[in-house]
Amino acid sequence: MSHYVFEAQEISQLYKKGKNTKLANDNISLGIERGEILGVLGPNGAGKSTLIKQLVGQLKPTSGRVLYEGSEVYAQSRRVASEVAYFSQDPHVLSDLLVMEALVFTARLRGMEARAAKREAQALLELFEMSELSGKKLSRISGGQKRMVGIGTALIGHSPVLILDEPTNELDPKKRRLVWNLIEEHNRQGATILLVTHNVLEAEQVVDRVAVINHGKLLAMDAVAKLKQRVDQRLRFEIGTTMGQRETAERELSAWGIVQEGGENRIRLLVEKHRAAALLEMIIARSDLAIEEYSVLPPSLEDVYFHIDREAEKGEALHERVG
Numbered sequence: 001m002s003h004y005v006f007e008a009q010e011i012s013q014l015y016k017k018g019k020n021t022k023l024a025n026d027n028i029s030l031g032i033e034r035g036e037i038l039g040v041l042g043p044n045g046a047g048k049s050t051l052i053k054q055l056v057g058q059l060k061p062t063s064g065r066v067l068y069e070g071s072e073v074y075a076q077s078r079r080v081a082s083e084v085a086y087f088s089q090d091p092h093v094l095s096d097l098l099v100m101e102a103l104v105f106t107a108r109l110r111g112m113e114a115r116a117a118k119r120e121a122q123a124l125l126e127l128f129e130m131s132e133l134s135g136k137k138l139s140r141i142s143g144g145q146k147r148m149v150g151i152g153t154a155l156i157g158h159s160p161v162l163i164l165d166e167p168t169n170e171l172d173p174k175k176r177r178l179v180w181n182l183i184e185e186h187n188r189q190g191a192t193i194l195l196v197t198h199n200v201l202e203a204e205q206v207v208d209r210v211a212v213i214n215h216g217k218l219l220a221m222d223a224v225a226k227l228k229q230r231v232d233q234r235l236r237f238e239i240g241t242t243m244g245q246r247e248t249a250e251r252e253l254s255a256w257g258i259v260q261e262g263g264e265n266r267i268r269l270l271v272e273k274h275r276a277a278a279l280l281e282m283i284i285a286r287s288d289l290a291i292e293e294y295s296v297l298p299p300s301l302e303d304v305y306f307h308i309d310r311e312a313e314k315g316e317a318l319h320e321r322v323g
């Protein structure tokens, strides 16, 4: 048995619409190891959903091939459908069903006996604190509630492989925590899990390895700790400014390190360790910068992600200049 559950071999995806073409994935090779949680990180439009659709056999790569358990994914679509639970970003195929029906129907498709399917569906709805919605149509419940039903359909029946595309989008903090716990629990019970998310800070707590994708290219793939070594000579400054004053502070701070998106009046800055003391002195001395609070932290997976992306962009710019 291959130790890879899924393996992508040099896959590319060229979307064509009239005269427009888009190379969504560019020569990606990767393997998903049995029993791991692999996180796929990348900004909007990076090519993550395209990669997942290729892996599960919904989209045939323009070139390259995808193996599931060592053989071509297309040659075994029924096996993939019964073993791989896929939670897509748009899980509304079941929207004409009632909440309970959607869960039971999915469990039955995975081979569960009717009574066991109903029991598990009820248990999941109870856990989600959504039992009172069991007789409601999916099209009549809120976006977050629909997502939870989608998560339920991914979890019900305990598939050996889970593929989750943005599972915690639109969820409130309590539900997000619940979903991350359930993902971890399924993994402890042996499931291999592929997880696409923008929520890097939360994903960091659960993933074993991370693949970073941007512009259709695989920029890095490694264990979280290994990736963090790339930025371990840096510190993260979290800075809050007076409302409406962020830009002034940001202009000054950008000379000190890599500025990341932080929010309306927040700045996140990745700074080389040897410059941190001088930066602190500057922050304390310069009251004109309207900095109200600051903290200094070790780098997170999110910092690694920004760093890898930035390095790749610098490389590409250099490539363009040379080429």
Ligand SMILES: Nc1ncnc2c1ncn2[C@@H]1O[C@H](COP(=O)(O)OP(=O)(O)OP(=O)(O)O)[C@@H](O)[C@H]1O
Residues within 6 Å of the ligand: 015, 016, 017, 022, 023, 024, 042, 043, 044, 045, 046, 047, 048, 049, 050, 051
């Ligand atoms: N069916 C399609 N036809 C043409 N272009 C497409 C199609 N699907 C995706 N694309 C384009 O391919 C690129 C990759 O899209 P993809 O959906 O894989 O990105 P993503 O990383 O999942 O993004 P997001 O995080 O926003 O969901 C984007 O530029 C997108 O506009």
